[in-house]
Amino acid sequence: MKPHRKKKLGIILFVAAGLSMTVGLTLFALSQNIDLFYTPTQVADGEVEPGQHIRIGGMVKEGSFQSAGDSLSVQFAATDYAHDVPIHYEGILPDLFREGQGIVVEGAVDEAGIFQATRVLAKHDENYMSAEVKAALEAAGVAPEEHAASGAGSRPAFLPPES
Amino acid sequence: MMNWLYQLASPKLFYAMTNRLVVWLAVICTVLFTIGVIWALLFAPPDYQMGHNYRIIYIHVPAAGLMEGCYYLMSLMAFSYLMWQIKMADIVAEAAAPIGAMATALVLVSGALWGKPTWGTYWIWGDARLTSSLIMLFIYIGIILLREAFESPESGAKVSAVLTLVGLVNIPIIKYSVEWWAVLHQPASQLSMRDTAANPPEIWVPAFIVGFGMIAFFFWVLTLRVRNEILFRERKAQWVRQLFDGSPQHA
Numbered sequence: 001m002k003p004h005r006k007k008k009l010g011i012i013l014f015v016a017a018g019l020s021m022t023v024g025l026t027l028f029a030l031s032q033n034i035d036l037f038y039t040p041t042q043v044a045d046g047e048v049e050p051g052q053h054i055r056i057g058g059m060v061k062e063g064s065f066q067s068a069g070d071s072l073s074v075q076f077a078a079t080d081y082a083h084d085v086p087i088h089y090e091g092i093l094p095d096l097f098r099e100g101q102g103i104v105v106e107g108a109v110d111e112a113g114i115f116q117a118t119r120v121l122a123k124h125d126e127n128y129m130s131a132e133v134k135a136a137l138e139a140a141g142v143a144p145e146e147h148a149a150s151g152a153g154s155r156p157a158f159l160p161p162e163s
Numbered sequence: 164m165m166n167w168l169y170q171l172a173s174p175k176l177f178y179a180m181t182n183r184l185v186v187w188l189a190v191i192c193t194v195l196f197t198i199g200v201i202w203a204l205l206f207a208p209p210d211y212q213m214g215h216n217y218r219i220i221y222i223h224v225p226a227a228g229l230m231e232g233c234y235y236l237m238s239l240m241a242f243s244y245l246m247w248q249i250k251m252a253d254i255v256a257e258a259a260a261p262i263g264a265m266a267t268a269l270v271l272v273s274g275a276l277w278g279k280p281t282w283g284t285y286w287i288w289g290d291a292r293l294t295s296s297l298i299m300l301f302i303y304i305g306i307i308l309l310r311e312a313f314e315s316p317e318s319g320a321k322v323s324a325v326l327t328l329v330g331l332v333n334i335p336i337i338k339y340s341v342e343w344w345a346v347l348h349q350p351a352s353q354l355s356m357r358d359t360a361a362n363p364p365e366i367w368v369p370a371f372i373v374g375f376g377m378i379a380f381f382f383w384v385l386t387l388r389v390r391n392e393i394l395f396r397e398r399k400a401q402w403v404r405q406l407f408d409g410s411p412q413h414a
Contacts, residue, residue: 008246016328023332027343035345036290055289057345094283096212104287104347121282126349127361128217130208137359 037104043115044083050109056085057104057123065099078105078115085109089117096122172251174393175402181386188383195376203369210366219277225374226269229381230299231334233263237306238331241324253320254396256327257310258388262381264303270296282347291340292348295333302330 001009027034037057038048048054058078065076072091076099077084087105097103102123107116170176203221210217240256243249274293275285287293306323313319341350352362397403 005246012242012245012328015325016331019329020332023336027336031344034291034343036287036347037345039345057347094281096281119284121284121287121347123347124213124281124349126352128210128220128352128366129361129363130365131211132208133359133363134211 040078040080040083040085043085043109048109050111050113053106053108055104055106056087056115057102058085060097060099060101060103062099078103085115086113087115087117089120091120093120094122096124172249174251174254174397175400177251178390178393181390185383185386185390188379188386192376192379192383195372195379199369199372199374199376203373207366207369213281216277216280219273221370221373223270223273223277224370225377226266226273227296228374229266229377230263230270230296231337232378233259233266233381234299234303234327234331234334237263237327241327244320244324245328250396253324254389254392255385256324257320258392259385260303260307260323262384262388264300264307266381267296267300267303271300287347290346290348291344292337292346295337295340299330299333299337302326302333306330 037055040056040058042048043056056078058080061077061079061084064079064084065074067074073088074090074093075086075088077086079085087107089105089107097120102125104121104123105115105117106119106121109115170180199221204218207218207221209215237256237259240252240259243252244256274296278287279285306326309326310319310323313322340346341348352367354362354367355364357363358365394403394406
C-alpha cells in the first residue's frame with residue numbers, strides 16, 4: 001500500500017472509530033430514556049411520580065377486564081407477572097386488545113394510584129400463523145404460544161430480551 | 164475475477180458489459196414480483212390474529228432489506244472512492260442513493276398503514292425502531308442534497324462519501340433497536356421450517372420471493388441509473404459521441 005493511501009486509511013478508520021465510540025457512549029448514557037415505556041415493576045418501585053405523563057408497557061392481566069357497559073369506560077390491569085398497575089381508559093380499544101395481549105398505554109397515575117390512560121396501543125408479537133393451523137393446534141390441545149416459544153425465549157413477548 | 168472487477172471499474176467497459184444485463188434483470192424482477200405478489204396476496208393464509216392486515220409484511224420487510232442493503236453498497240462505494248478515487252464507485256453511490264431513499268419511504272409508509280389497524284396508531288414518537296428508520300430517510304436525503312451543494316463535483320462526491328460512512332452507525336441501531344430497548348415494534352420473526360410452528364414456510368416463502376424480486380429490482384434500476392450517469396459524465400468522450408453518431412440531435 002502506498003504511503004498516502006495508508007495515511008488516508010488511517011484517517012478513515014480513526015474517524016469511524018471515534019464516531020462509533022461517541023454514538024455508542026451517547027446511546028449507553030441515554031439507554032434508560034430511549035425505552036418507550038415503563039414496566040409495572042418500575043411503577044411499583046416508585047420510579048414514576050403521580051401526574052407524570054408516561055407510557056407503561058405490559059400484558060392485559062387475565063380476568064382483570066371490566067367494562068362499564070353503558071359507556072366506553074373500561075378498567076383492567078397491566079402486568080409484567082411481577083407487579084400490576086390498575087388502568088382506567090375511556091375510548092376505543094385497538095382490535096387486538098384482549099386479556100393476555102401485550103399493550104402500551106399512555107397517561108398518568110392519579111392520586112388514587114390508578115393509571116388514567118389517554119391512549120391504548122396493542123403491541124403485536126413477531127409470530128405469524130394461519131387461522132387454520134392455530135385452530136388445529138387448539139383442537140389438539142397445544143397452546144400456540146408455547147408452541148411458538150420453541151424458537152424464542154420464555155420471557156413475556158413485550159419485554160426486550162435480557163442482555 | 165480481479166480482471167473482471169477492473170473492467171467494471173472503467174465506465175466505458177461497464178457500459179458495454181451491462182447492455183444485456185439490464186434486460187435480464189428486468190425479466191427476473193418482473194417474474195419474481197408477479198409470482199411473489201400473487202402468492203402473497205392471494206394464496207398465503209390469513210394470520211390468526213390480524214387477518215389480512217399482516218400482508219403488508221410482504222412489502223414492508225423486503226423494502227426494509229433494500230433500505231439496509233442499499234446502504235451497505237453505498238458505504239462500500241464511498242469507502243472505495245475515498246480510498247482509491249475509483250470514479251465508478253462514486254457513480255454507483257450517486258445512482259443508488261435515491262433508490263435507498265425510496266425504499267426507506269416505502270418502509271415508513273407501509274409500516275404506518277399497518278400500524279393503524281394493528282397498534283391503533285400510524286406513528287409513535289420515541290419508539291427506537293421507528294425513530295432510527297426515520298433518521299435513515301433523513302441520512303439518505305442528506306447524502307443526495309449534500310452532493311448538489313458544492314460547486315465542484317469532486318468536492319460534492321467526497322463530502323457525500325464521508326457522510327455516507329458517518330451514517331453507517333445508524334445501521335446497527337436500526338437492526339438492534341428492537342432488542343436493546345423497550346419498543347412497540349416487534350422483534351424479528353424466528354422463521355420455522357415446520358408447518359405447525361409460528362412463522363411456517365407458507366407465510367415466509369412468498370416474502371422471500373418478493374425479497375429476491377426486490378434485489379433484482381434494485382440492481383436493474385441501479386444499472387439503468389449508472390449507465391445514464393456514465394453517459395452524462397463521459398458526454399465529451401469519443402466513445403459516447405460515437406455511440407450517438409447518426410442520432411437526430413448529433414447529425
